[in-house]
Amino acid sequence: MFKSAANKITRSAKSFASVSSGIVNPSSAFKVLCVGAGTGGISVASYLSKNLGEGKVGVIEPSDVHYQQPLWTLVGGGLRSFEITNAKMSGLMPKSASWLKSSVSSIDPENRTVTLDNGNKISYEYLVLAPGIQLDFDAIEGLSEALGKDGVSTIYSPKYVEKTWEFIRTFKKGGNAVFTMPSTPIKCPGAPQKIAYLADDWFRDMGVRDTSSVSYYTGIGKIFGIDKYADSMWKVANKRNIDVNLSHDLVAVDPLTKQATFKTVGDPKNSSLVKVKYDLLHVTPKMKPVDFLKKSSIVNAAGFVDVDKETLQHKKYPNIFAIGDCNSVPTSKTAAAACVQGYVVKTNILDKIKNSQNPANLKYDGYTSCPLITGKNTVVLAEFSGYTGQPIETFFYNQANESKFSYWVTSSALPSVYWSMLTSGTWNGPANFKKVFNPLDSN
Ligand SMILES: Cc1cc2nc3c(=O)[nH]c(=O)nc-3n(C[C@H](O)[C@H](O)[C@H](O)COP(=O)(O)OP(=O)(O)OC[C@H]3O[C@@H](n4cnc5c(N)ncnc54)[C@H](O)[C@@H]3O)c2cc1C
Known part of the structure; x- marks a missing residue:
């Protein structure tokens, strides 16, 4: 089922042919530049490019493949095939975004540019960093x-x-x-x-x-x-x-x-x-943090992008945002967290660009989730805020108990939501489901 969901997405992404050397022409500089099109980056880029239209959003991403990494536990555990965890990046890349198939090698926050590994410089008005974390x-x-x-x-x-x-x-x-x-x-x-x-x-x-x-x-x-x-x-x-x-x-x-x-x-x-x-x-x-961030001036001592934990906005450069595994916020690094952080950032950036009279001013509350698979059909579905240490459970039952329903959510529902909604920028986390399935919980 997931394989076909991933393969069904066959749109070909527009590659950014005009960026061939040096700094891009200021008229084609990006309103929003996203670095990385993994879990966090693709959801922000999809949403913003749909709302801002052609040519406004650039995405720098070197990989041909997008992986739904949370499924790898089930692959290693013999319960899913590896094929269903990957999709062609070209098929997921939003139609109206410009894909720069390259890696960022450095960032110059004062001049609002990033340099690619081929030496090209790309300028931006808003920068959304989502290059993940690297295995060491x-x-x-x-x-x-x-x-x-x-x-x-x-x-x-x-x-x-x-x-x-x-x-x-x-x-x-x-x-x-x-x-x-x-x-x-x-x-x-x-x-x-x-x-x-x-x-x-x-x-x-x-x-x-x-x-x-x-x-x-x-x-x-x-x-x-x-x-x-x-x-x-x-x-x-x-x-x-x-x-x-x-x-x-x-x-x-x-x-x-x-x-x-x-x-x-x-x-x-x-x-x-x-x-x-x-x-x-x-x-x-x-x-460890990815190399270009580690050597940049925008990270904390540990090498993670130093952002405000509620707005995810850089503490010194307000036009720079960082989501997902690359940032400094004190919560568990998960796809669940990256997605909710992306929701906050894409909403607030769009409000700024559109000069909204009624901005949402969303704030990230540290939400993260870890479906602790405890066997071939059971899960302890941990959902909590890393900021308060308090559970934020979507469902009315005690999610600390091993549950077959939680296993179904983890192994079937969420993977489907990932390919169908997260990558197209329409999944903002489970907060709305919680209002229906656990309305009495005040966390
Ligand atoms: C085995 C495993 C199990 C997991 N289980 C869960 C789970 O059950 N639930 C959960 O919520 N999360 C889980 N996760 C974690 C989750 O996958 C990550 O937290 C999430 O993918 C982070 O999103 P991200 O956008 O920050 O980074 P990623 O999704 O890793 O994306 C980073 C992207 O940036 C690109 N990139 C890297 N360097 C550069 C560069 N220099 N320039 C441009 N682009 C660059 C990469 O190619 C990649 O596409 C699991 C992860 C693994 C590996």
Whole structure:
């Protein structure tokens, strides 16, 4: 169903042939320039280009493929095919936007220009940054060499996600299955444990669970950031006999001896190295800001774009906005968050451009969501504000309980909404559904 949904979109995007060298002619400079056409960028670019008309919105995006990354957990867990997670970028790119198929290599906020990797400079009136976060395989010794072979994989990369399922389904002799989560900020902090629960479920079906150990090592000090859902995850892990090790950060992988080395990070004065034998190793790589942002003047000390957490507007340059995994706001980096942030930004920018007499002045409240897949048909549907730590649940039932309905929402409803509404700029998050399905909740 999703494959056909993705493939049905066959419109070809207009490439921006006139941008061939140097700075673009000021008359063709963009009213709004979006950097990145992933989850956040495509939804903003689609909405604004529809509302502003031809030639006003430019999109800089190097990739031929758009990935619906949240589905990769289900691909690694053997429940969906990889094909349904990708669509041609040319088919999704909004018709009235100008696609510059290139990467940004630097930004000059004073002169309102970005430079592409081919040296061209592009100017803008408003800039929306959405280039995501990058995987840093080299930050873990031996990982790059180990990946894709002898049981080592990651669902975080399109290159290795199918390997995860291959290694799970061929784990026929059982052994030590080890799952890791790093200490750095990452996208979807729930995915590193979701894949452990899916593997555990399959190992039980395959009859190898009794002769295997399943362990989860996390570089942070909690199983999940929000207490309500953390309590549920402890119950799930204990019930399933999954050995959870907090404050253990993966620092090295040795594919020859099949050993993973963790540094204990709970007490900085007393850290030690712990070596663990593995037969299957699922690694969540460390992550870092994309290079052009890291070296720019618009980021905080950690390299994330320094924006106001409510308006998502840069603290020094008010015509620059940043959404999704690249920004500094203190909430979990997810597609759910990127989408709601995009809603705030696209609405407020359009109001400014149209000089609205009645601007919405939307503010982002830290909403994010992590569907914690706990098995082949159950999910703990975490939805909360990273700003307040309070749940913001769309449905009337207690979403901290494992639920088959939540699984259906995660595995069927949301993927469909992603291709049909999010990429065309008409999905603004679940707030309106919440008014219908959980009207009494005041959060
Ligand atoms: C395994 C996995 C499971 C996940 N599960 C969930 C989940 O269940 N729920 C959820 O809400 N989220 C989930 N996520 C997270 C979610 O996919 C991301 O948070 C979301 O895609 C972030 O959107 P973004 O627009 O910031 O970045 P992305 O969607 O990553 O898009 C970034 C875009 O920028 C482009 N780009 C990069 N560098 C440049 C450059 N220099 N110049 C121009 N363009 C550039 C890239 O090509 C890309 O198209 C998951 C992610 C993974 C990997």
